[in-house]
Amino acid sequence: MAAGDAALGRLSGFYLGFGNFGLNLGLTILENCRDFRLNVDRFVKHVQILDFYPGAHFIELRRRRGLEPIIESSEGVTLNNEAARLSKCLTYRQLVDPEKLPYNIAAGVGSYWPLSAYHTRRGFPRIFTELKESLEKEAGRRISDFNLFIYAASSGGGTGNGSAPEFASQFIKELETTENLYAPHVFHMGVTVLPFMTDPRIGLAEPNTLTFFGRFSNIVKTIFIGDNHHIQATKKVNQEEAEGKLNELLAWSILGLFFMNYVHAGRYEAADYVAFFSTEGRSTWVVPAYTRFKIDELTRLLEKWKPGVPARSIAYQLKGNLAAEINTRYEARKLLIILSLPRALNLGGDFDNELRKVLSREFNVSEKNIHVAYAHIDVGSLVHAFAYVVDPFIQRVREIYSRNAHLLKDSPDRRKRLMDLVSRMRRTMPANIESYESDLASKDIEYIEASFSQFYKVFENYLANWGLIPERTDLNPHATSFFLDLLPKFSEPIVRLQQARRIRLEVVYIKEDEPDNLVDIAILLNSIRNFTVENYLLIEYADKTIGEMIETLHSIFTKAGLLTRPVLCLKLGEVYMPLTDRFFRYTVDELSSIPNLTISIIYFGNKKGNRLKGSI
Amino acid sequence: MVFERYRLEKQLRQLVERANALLSLLKSIDLTIDRGIHECFILRLSNELNAMLETVSSKLANCNNKDCFNEVSKSLLTISQYLAVLEGEVKRLRSLSEIELKILFREIFECKDQPLITLKFAPLFQFCFAEVSLGGVELKLKAAEEGLQRLQAGEGVHPRLHYVWEKILKHEEQLLNDARKKLTEIKEIIANQPCEALKMLSILTQSIDELRDRLEEYKTLRIEYFSPKAIESLIPPNADKIFESEEDVKRMLNTRIFERLYGLLYRTLPSVEAEKVAESLLEEYAKCVWERIKR
Numbered sequence: 042m043a044a045g046d047a048a049l050g051r052l053s054g055f056y057l058g059f060g061n062f063g064l065n066l067g068l069t070i071l072e073n074c075r076d077f078r079l080n081v082d083r084f085v086k087h088v089q090i091l092d093f094y095p096g097a098h099f100i101e102l103r104r105r106r107g108l109e110p111i112i113e114s115s116e117g118v119t120l121n122n123e124a125a126r127l128s129k130c131l132t133y134r135q136l137v138d139p140e141k142l143p144y145n146i147a148a149g150v151g152s153y154w155p156l157s158a159y160h161t162r163r164g165f166p167r168i169f170t171e172l173k174e175s176l177e178k179e180a181g182r183r184i185s186d187f188n189l190f191i192y193a194a195s196s197g198g199g200t201g202n203g204s205a206p207e208f209a210s211q212f213i214k215e216l217e218t219t220e221n222l223y224a225p226h227v228f229h230m231g232v233t234v235l236p237f238m239t240d241p242r243i244g245l246a247e248p249n250t251l252t253f254f255g256r257f258s259n260i261v262k263t264i265f266i267g268d269n270h271h272i273q274a275t276k277k278v279n280q281e282e283a284e285g286k287l288n289e290l291l292a293w294s295i296l297g298l299f300f301m302n303y304v305h306a307g308r309y310e311a312a313d314y315v316a317f318f319s320t321e322g323r324s325t326w327v328v329p330a331y332t333r334f335k336i337d338e339l340t341r342l343l344e345k346w347k348p349g350v351p352a353r354s355i356a357y358q359l360k361g362n363l364a365a366e367i368n369t370r371y372e373a374r375k376l377l378i379i380l381s382l383p384r385a386l387n388l389g390g391d392f393d394n395e396l397r398k399v400l401s402r403e404f405n406v407s408e409k410n411i412h413v414a415y416a417h418i419d420v421g422s423l424v425h426a427f428a429y430v431v432d433p434f435i436q437r438v439r440e441i442y443s444r445n446a447h448l449l450k451d452s453p454d455r456r457k458r459l460m461d462l463v464s465r466m467r468r469t470m471p472a473n474i475e476s477y478e479s480d481l482a483s484k485d486i487e488y489i490e491a492s493f494s495q496f497y498k499v500f501e502n503y504l505a506n507w508g509l510i511p512e513r514t515d516l517n518p519h520a521t522s523f524f525l526d527l528l529p530k531f532s533e534p535i536v537r538l539q540q541a542r543r544i545r546l547e548v549v550y551i552k553e554d555e556p557d558n559l560v561d562i563a564i565l566l567n568s569i570r571n572f573t574v575e576n577y578l579l580i581e582y583a584d585k586t587i588g589e590m591i592e593t594l595h596s597i598f599t600k601a602g603l604l605t606r607p608v609l610c611l612k613l614g615e616v617y618m619p620l621t622d623r624f625f626r627y628t629v630d631e632l633s634s635i636p637n638l639t640i641s642i643i644y645f646g647n648k649k650g651n652r653l654k655g656s657i
Numbered sequence: 658m659v660f661e662r663y664r665l666e667k668q669l670r671q672l673v674e675r676a677n678a679l680l681s682l683l684k685s686i687d688l689t690i691d692r693g694i695h696e697c698f699i700l701r702l703s704n705e706l707n708a709m710l711e712t713v714s715s716k717l718a719n720c721n722n723k724d725c726f727n728e729v730s731k732s733l734l735t736i737s738q739y740l741a742v743l744e745g746e747v748k749r750l751r752s753l754s755e756i757e758l759k760i761l762f763r764e765i766f767e768c769k770d771q772p773l774i775t776l777k778f779a780p781l782f783q784f785c786f787a788e789v790s791l792g793g794v795e796l797k798l799k800a801a802e803e804g805l806q807r808l809q810a811g812e813g814v815h816p817r818l819h820y821v822w823e824k825i826l827k828h829e830e831q832l833l834n835d836a837r838k839k840l841t842e843i844k845e846i847i848a849n850q851p852c853e854a855l856k857m858l859s860i861l862t863q864s865i866d867e868l869r870d871r872l873e874e875y876k877t878l879r880i881e882y883f884s885p886k887a888i889e890s891l892i893p894p895n896a897d898k899i900f901e902s903e904e905d906v907k908r909m910l911n912t913r914i915f916e917r918l919y920g921l922l923y924r925t926l927p928s929v930e931a932e933k934v935a936e937s938l939l940e941e942y943a944k945c946v947w948e949r950i951k952r
Contacts, residue, residue, distance in 0.1 A: 244931070444926075
């Protein structure tokens with residue numbers, strides 16, 4: 042049964058990222074929460090990464106994104122408190138221990154996804170138990186605390202492509218049998234990206250995309266789709282930047298769903314999303330879009346033009362920031378728009394009507410199928426706008442489909458084609474699969490064939506509709522308009538809301554007994570100088586209070602094995618001063634304005650039983 | 658009569674001044690559009706106004722009766738009214754913020770039915786946009802043609818593999834020819850149907866961009882698999898002992914090159930065909946290499 046926030050009807054998200062894409066998207070979600078001051082607990086509650094890589098890779102990426110709590114560099118040791126808080130919501134697990142295998146898949150399985158699926162299926166009971174345990178131990182959560190499960194994997198590769206559908210299907214069954222978590226009270230969604238056209242293995246990546254959709258389509262309610270190629274072509278950037286931008290876009294579109302936690306009336310629960318994203322017998326395909334702008338821009342437009350122009354501005358920006366190219370000649374099934382507005386701004390019915398009209402025109406969705414939801418939340422002076430287009434004509438999927446149609450339908454030479462495909466897939470593996478996993482090698486072709494057939498069966502009607510007009514007649518959204526740039530620059534957020542401060546920190550170890558009061562401690566520290574000191578640089582956000590800061594520090598040091606509660610002192614220059622109670626209410630910003638200040642955390646050899654004022 | 662001529666000439670001079678003022682004002686506004694389009698627009702508008710004014714001016718110079726003066730006077734009035742409309746539009750354009758201008762021009766260039774403001778200028782902007790885009794596409798096409806020619810020249814390709822290399826590029830040449838044809842079609846309709854031309858242009862731009870991307874990759878393919886140095890590394894010393902037949906060579910090539918070559922062909926052909934083409938190319942490749950080993 043649902044517990045925690047989930048029991049209260051709030052959306053409570055558990056993100057499961059598979060492979061490299063899953064990891065990067067997960068980190069982007071946390072990064073966005075940090076930079077835009079969204080409370081991770083109210084947005085995506087926990088980010089879990091599953092991969093074949095050993096953890097070193099994960100730690101390195103976490104460090105690069107500034108989510109590593111302790112960094113050692115030439116400047117000394119730096120403690121990042123915000124990262125420490127966030128890293129509680131971020132865990133990593135290996136799908137299989139590569140050391141136990143006779144071959145090396147520490148760098149992934151190439152394009153041969155059946156191997157990844159095989160290991161996931163075999164190791165699932167162990168992975169599930171370990172995951173549950175670590176969740177409780179490291180983050181203090183239970184599986185039943187969640188009601189929105191997000192499975193993210195790229196569709197063209199091997200590791201995520203193989204493991205995500207396999208894991209999701211068993212995980213959902215497990216949730217139903219052991220935790221009694223059923224739809225519609227829980228919502229399962231997938232997130233995926235389509236491969237770059239310039240991928241050197243594009244000839245394998247695209248067929249893999251179809252098998253991925255084939256396997257995933259009956260497992261989750263909906264799949265959010267982004268297209269790397271589309272982003273690269275429209276924004277004219279290199280692969281790495283395109284990936285970053287798409288991740289940002291998808292991360293926001295996931296976070297967007299949680300903005301509805303902040304609505305007084307008409308809150309969207311998991312069941313509402315289940316109902317919205319449902320279709321007959323298969324997952325819906327959703328192309329999300331996201332944009333944001335400054336509130337004063339919107340109010341200026343509202344004052345000058347009434348609702349017409351601001352509505353157009355929102356709709357055009359959303360259309361310009363779609364995660365994949367959609368062909369609007371074909372009507373999409375539904376459209377959900379979520380607008381997060383500051384509390385002070387109350388948009389009336391006129392605006393709503395105008396917005397629906399222009400959205401209907403731009404996205405080709407009939408007005409009655411457009412749902413517009415408003416969430417009032419003060420996130421700086423920003424308006425966030427999210428669009429979720431359900432079952433649109435996705436140009437790229439149509440292209441992938443037509444290039445690989447012969448693999449989908451029954452035909453005399455299909456078997457041979459599939460055999461060729463499988464042998465090419467195996468070539469991308471670091472080891473010879475026949476000699477190690479013979480049971481898989483004898484069956485993989487059936488597995489792949491079944492996945493293609495599944496895709497064809499599920500999406501046949503859908504695709505037949507798309508096939509009516511073979512040539513693209515719509516305006517091509519790939520063509521960059523070199524004169525017009527309504528797209529926000531994703532790499533440079535309009536505002537960075539979180540301002541960090543750097544404070545010097547020292548940890549002091551004293552062998553002597555702990556004195557009775559704070560003044561005596563300060564006197565002791567000022568009189569003796571033969572104690573051990575470790576210096577750190579602390580990064581903490583300006584608006585945190587000293588109390589909050591100390592709590593996080595304590596949790597970091599507890600993990601490092603210092604279990605007794607230390608005492609705190611302020612050090613001005615070389616002089617120690619007692620840190621009295623009222624200091625705990627000050628913010629970091631106020632404290633950091635004091636020159637030559639260091640915070641001392643003092644561990645005594647002999648701790649007194651009763652807790653001193655000022656000890657933490 | 659003399660007085661009437663003097664009055665009309667004065668009016669004409671005033672209109673010329675108004676037209677010039679209008680043009681320089683338009684030049685000074687940042688319309689948030691590409692500079693090329695802006696310049697094209699100013700040029701076209703100034704040509705249009707000049708032509709109007711010159712027609713009237715030459716008519717006035719040859720006038721010698723009252724009817725003629727009346728006609729000139731009427732024409733001047735029409736031009737003045739036209740200028741007044743344009744001046745009004747410039748005023749409105751000036752009052753718009755950056756975001757409003759962006760919305761407006763997006764709507765103009767997408768040929769929307771009800772743009773933010775209905776402008777007399779709109780068709781001229783559309784034409785200029787199409788013209789500037791056409792210029793861009795022509796340049797891209799030229800660059801692609803030159804790129805292809807350089808690749809076709811086969812510089813840096815192992816002499817024995819020239820034949821295979823040319824065959825690989827045949828397909829791209831065909832696509833380039835198609836693009837050229839499409840461009841001629843667009844040129845024909847650009848003056849009368851700028852909106853239609855714009856749509857066709859944006860699709861053509863994409864295919865040329867993709868073609869150029871592929872040409873870039875052919876360059877790497879040439880270095881990695883077709884250059885004499887690459888061949889040397891593909892064929893190790895004592896190759897005649899390692900490879901026993903053409904089949905052996907083909908197998909080696911299949912593991913090393915197939916995916917890259919196939920990936921390139923796959924992007925333009927349905928995968929069955931791409932596979933066939935890649936296979937036959939590798940067969941020829943293998944033949945060449947095997948002959949070299951046997952020697």
